[in-house]
Amino acid sequence: MAAPQRLQKLLARQGLASRRQVEAWILAGRIRVNGKVVTELGFKADPERDCIEVDGQAISCGDPARYVLLLHKPRGVLSTCKDPWGRKTVLDLLPPPWNRQIRLYPVGRLDADSSGALLLTNDGDLTLKLTHPRYHLPKTYRVQVQGRPSQATLQRWREGVDLDGSTTLPAVVEFCDPPPFGNRRNSNSSWLRVVLFEGRKRQIRRVAEQLGHPVLSLHREAIGPLRLGNLKPGQFRRLEPQEVQALLASFADNAQALRE
Structure with a gap:
């Protein structure tokens, strides 16, 4: 029973x-x-x-089949299930039965003007675990910013910046090469790889603006150990059970490391 x-x-x-x-x-x-x-x-x-x-x-409340999808969200698509103004959402990118018969929900958000890795699932418990702030699930971004930040500016970003009255968690911030796709030409810009361990609203954009280097484009490359790989914008794949377990293990280990 x-x-x-x-x-x-x-x-x-x-x-x-x-x-x-x-x-x-x-x-x-x-x-x-x-x-x-x-x-x-x-x-x-x-x-x-x-x-x-x-x-x-x-x-029926028996054990449901758990579905977890990794989607490459294109720019201009909303990370929500429906929009009152009829704008395209991530569910509009999915064919049947994924878009309606199976009730999938985005795990967290990715701004409409950003692209990259987004998880969708029908598992409410998994969503809660992946989005709970205490677990600090790392997310990796490739970010194009205006100008070229100094090392002192990057160090400020790494150590934490005041947002809404509290300091952001330490982050990994380093220069990197442009991505192989969607490269916006701008001679007065730089590319950064940013790894966050928290998910405040539009955090990267707000911090970059505060530091004097507004974001020109933002792409999420990875969620924990999950990388987009060969997925093109608009494409998705279902995660294997072992990938879901690895994802859960990664943020649990990371949360313990941060507590120590």
């Missing part, structure tokens, strides 16, 4: 919605367990014995 679990966790694991969205459903009275409306956020249900319904539709 399975142990009772909170509805937020059970339904998020099915890829139906995020935990916060499920909480909103509970407060709106949209969820019933064994015929009774649930209104308590801490309510627990047994996935093997209880009948769980959302808007009158029974939901």
Whole structure:
């Protein structure tokens, strides 16, 4: 017999919605367990014995198939499931059944004017682990900035810069070669490889602007040990189970190293 679990966790694991969205459903009275409306956020249900319904539709809460995709997001595409203004989203890049039948959600965000590696999954628990700030999942970017930063400027970036009243975590920042694709010609610019261990909103762009070298283009090359490889803009591939395990192990090890 399975142990009772909170509805937020059970339904998020099915890829139906995020935990916060499920909480909103509970407060709106949209969820019933064994015929009774649930209104308590801490309510627990047994996935093997209880009948769980959302808007009158029974939901199976057995172990779901976990899907994790690595997508090469092009510039101009939104890292969201839908847009009220009809702009292209990452789900629009996926063919059936990935785009609708399997409820996938982006793991974190990548700005519309940025490109590169983005994960999509139907596993709410995995999303929570990959986006939780305490785990410090490293992400690698290749960034084109205006001008050529001095070594002193790069060192300031590495050590941390004040954003919103708190200092950013130490980062890896070094000069690198331009990427083999999408190279914007600009004689007064430099290319940097930046590795972040946190994910504040538009962090690289804001730090670069603050240091006097605005970003001209930004491309995410890797998420933890996962690299885009030969994936072209708009292409994706499903991760193998061992790749997902390696991803989880990498940020767990990194979190421990940072704590020490």
